[in-house]
Amino acid sequence: MNETYRADLAGDARVVVRIARQRTPWFIDEAHLMGQARAAGVPTAEVLGLEHLDHDGELLSFSIQQYLPGRSLDELMGTLPAPEADAPPLTASGTPAAASSLHRRPPSPRWAA
Numbered sequence: 001m002n003e004t005y006r007a008d009l010a011g012d013a014r015v016v017v018r019i020a021r022q023r024t025p026w027f028i029d030e031a032h033l034m035g036q037a038r039a040a041g042v043p044t045a046e047v048l049g050l051e052h053l054d055h056d057g058e059l060l061s062f063s064i065q066q067y068l069p070g071r072s073l074d075e076l077m078g079t080l081p082a083p084e085a086d087a088p089p090l091t092a093s094g095t096p097a098a099a100s101s102l103h104r105r106p107p108s109p110r111w112a113a
Helices: 030-039
Strands: 002-008 014-020 047-055 058-066
Touching (some): 030 047
Antiparallel strands (some): 014 058, 047 058
């Protein structure tokens, strides 16, 4: 589980700060994957920075991201339609995705921000 914070900066600027407390560096491939999603038309934040620090013997991974305003899931819960039980998952382009094509690749250092 990650910690997520909105940070209000000088000049009305806002960013999202995500912190992971894991034994291995976290968020390694996130900038690359979010860029791919953005290229496919999915509105995703830009990763502005990525840092891994040792704090009192605990590894902390930080991802600083562009803040995208919107509505929280709490606000939307009563307004969203119920999902169709038999509907296949969709790709970013809205076409059905084969279940076998959905997988998680281990992080790659070459995609670090």
